[in-house]
Amino acid sequence: MNSAKNSVMRNLGIIFKRELAGYFATPLAYVFIVIFLVMSGIFTFDLGGFYVRGQADLMPFFSFHPWLYLFMIPAIAMGLWADERxxxxxxxxxxLPVKLSDVVLGKFLAAWVLSGLALLLTFPIWITVNYLGSPDNGVIVAAYLGSWLMAGGFLAIGSCMSAMTRNSVIAFILTVAICFVFVASGSEIVLNAFGWAPQIMVDAIAALSFLTHFDSISKGVLDIRDILFFVVFIGSWLFASAIVIEIKKAN
Amino acid sequence: MIEISHLTKKFDSFTAVDDLSFTVAEGEVLGFLGPNGAGKSTTMKVITGFLAPTAGSVTVCGHDISTDPIAVKSLIGYLPEGAPCYPDMTVLEFLDFIADIRGFHGEEKKQSIARVVQQVELGEVCHKTIDTLSKGFKRRVGLAQAIIHNPKVLILDEPTDGLDPNQKHHVRQLIRNLARDRIVIISTHILEEVSAVCTRAIIIAAGRIVADGTPKELEARSRYNGAVSIQLTQEFDLYGALESVTEVVAVEESDEERRRYTIVPAAGKQIFNKMLERVQGEQWPVAEFHLVEGLLEDYFRSVTQGASLSAHAQRRERQSNSEQQV
Incomplete structure (x- = not known):
């Protein structure tokens, strides 16, 4: 029993290792990380008015993450399955004698770790804000965690979309579109547009939004419900990926 | 032992494999033949667990592919059609990955990789990325990953496609060496390959078995079995000379070559020696005289085209039936 469990973890680890090494075997990982860092720099210091605000926090940095991820994450997710097919x-x-769940999870984790690595490499911004003032580092850690969870949500959608097609560009476009729905559903514009609807429906739409859950985490409120939302969200989309792969693999 | 029983695979309304049943025993090298789209690759994909059967069952060494896929997959080494490999990895990285998945560790892993590298002669390209390799080398990398764990069952979908004659020869020798105490199934378009490496051949057409036997047996079923090919140097009344010979059922003139004739014997009759006597005794103007070759090819054509014809006929019959009902 124990050895069976070990071998499951072993296969997951082997797939994970291969996938992660795959990102670094091509320029993809480096391009992704560099562009991610440059973009988050521009968003934070230029558009976000990091200095002008005169506040020692990373709100301008994190508040752009949903929009940054909207285009960056689909780029690493698009090849997950489309390229294999x-x-x-x-x-x-x-x-090969591997369970589908190990492959789905291994691929996802590799991509998630890559996005986490890009996120970690934004640490100079954190150093900067600590140098300039004395921010609440607990809030910043929570925000980093929330941001990474959100990246996972985007990736899980991307995994499923990539499984749908053998064309990675189509996978990219589909992922951006679906992710946009889940980001924008919490924005004022969308919620106001549903002003006619009963409150419970508006709440339901808002509750599915990344923005709603990310906002509270990025303010340092680590609510278990927000974390659970992302975990369940990721799990559901990965489960859907496995089903889509089973159905589509033969085509 | 592989047991395939009433296997059917449908894609939407198209039936790729239609109620297929056969068993393969240890030590057999089974050649899987058939025209394009006959269901060869689909059958292999079901045996290897890539596709789920629509109906019927596949059992490999006692394990059912539907209920125990991981056990079956551990027993099988599989070279899919086109020999797909991860293009960004080097040959060694790729083989290391496969060896990992196949459960090898440490020294044992190193030895297995070294063994297959030597067996399929990959030494010179070990550190190159697979992307940059020629078609022949890519195919050999695919073969290497299929045999790295000394599998009980080896399933190779067109293993020599895209190889040059030397490489083909090498791969066939490899398959022959591997065949001991194993089950090998290869699909191919090259019929000479079947005679060269297979102990048994199954011809399928439109998803059904139309012939099953040793290559020799199948050759014997050709109507040209024992036929003599003759090349004349000048006009000569061959028909007249052979009219009274009862063992000869037909004399056919070639459309491709001038003065080339095929003398077809009655089923089961040997006419070579008799013809040779006549040629020498009566001093026929003969430039060339030999037994007809390519019997398997002839038999293949006769059964696969026949199958599609009869399928047509059945369909027409069914159509007319339904018309009558209307």
């Missing part, structure tokens, strides 16, 4: 390696992978 295009090159035919999916047939190789699925005839």
């Amino acid at each position: 295009k090159s035919g390696t999916i047939e190789l992978l699925m005839t």
Whole structure:
């Protein structure tokens, strides 16, 4: 029993390792990280008015993350399954003695760790704000965690969309579109547009939004419900990915 | 032992594999033949657990593919059609990944990788990324990953496609060496390959088995079995000379070559020696005289085209039936 459990973890680890190494075997990982850092710099210091605000926190940095992820995350997620199907390696992978769940999870985790790495490398901004003032570092840690969870949500959507098609550009566009729905559903514009609807429906729409959950985490409120939202959200989309792969792999 | 029983695979309304049943025993090298779209690759994909069967069952060494897929997949080494490999990895990285998944550790892993690298002669490209390799090398990398765990069952979908004649020869020798105490199933379009490596051949057309036997047996079923090919140097009345010979059922003139004739014997009759005597005794103007080759190809054509014809006929019959009902 124990050895069976070990071998499951082992396969997950092997897939994870291969996928992560795959990102670094091509320029993809480096391009992603560099562009992510440059963009978050521009958003924070220029558009976010980091200095002008005169406040020692990272709100301008984090508040742009949903919009930054909207285009960056689909770029790493789009190839997850589409490339496997295009090159035919999916047939190789699925005839190896590995469970589909290990592969889905291993691929997801590799992409998630890559996005986490890019996020960690924004640490100079954190140093800057600590140098200039004395921010609440607890809030910042919570915000980093929330941001990473949100990245996971985007990635899980991307995994499912990538499983739908063998064309990674289509996967990219689909992912951006679906992610946009989940980001924007919490924005004032969308919620106001549903002003006619009963309050319970408006609340439900808002509750599905990344913005709603991310906002509270990024203010330092680590509510278990927000964390649970992202965990369940990721789990559901990964489960959907597995189903889509089973149905679509033969095409 | 592989047991395939009443296997059917449908894609929407299209039936790729239609109620297929056969067993393969240890030590057999089974050649899987059939025209494009006959269901060869689909059958292999079901046996290897990539596709789920619509109906029927596949059992590999006692494990059912539907209920115990991981056990079956551990027993099988599989080279999918086109030999897909991860293009961004080097050959060694790729084989290391496969060896990991196949459960090898440490020294044992190193040895397995070294063994297959030597077996399929990948030494010179070990550190190159797979992307940059030629078609022949890519195919060999695919073969290497299929045999790295010394599998009990080896399933190779067109293993020599895209290889040059030397490489083909090498791969066939490899398959022959691997065949001992194993089950090998290969699909191919190259019929000479079947005669060269297979102990048994199954021909399928439109998802059904139309012939099953040793390559020799299948060759014997060709109507050209024992036929003699003859090349004349000048005009000669071959028809007249052979009219009275009862063992000869037909004399066919080639459309491709001038003065090339095929003398077809009655089923089961040997005419070579008799013809040779006549040619020498009566001094026929003969430039070339030999037994007809490519019997398997002839038999393949006769059964696969026949199958599609009869399928057509059945369909027409069914159509007319339904018309009558209307």
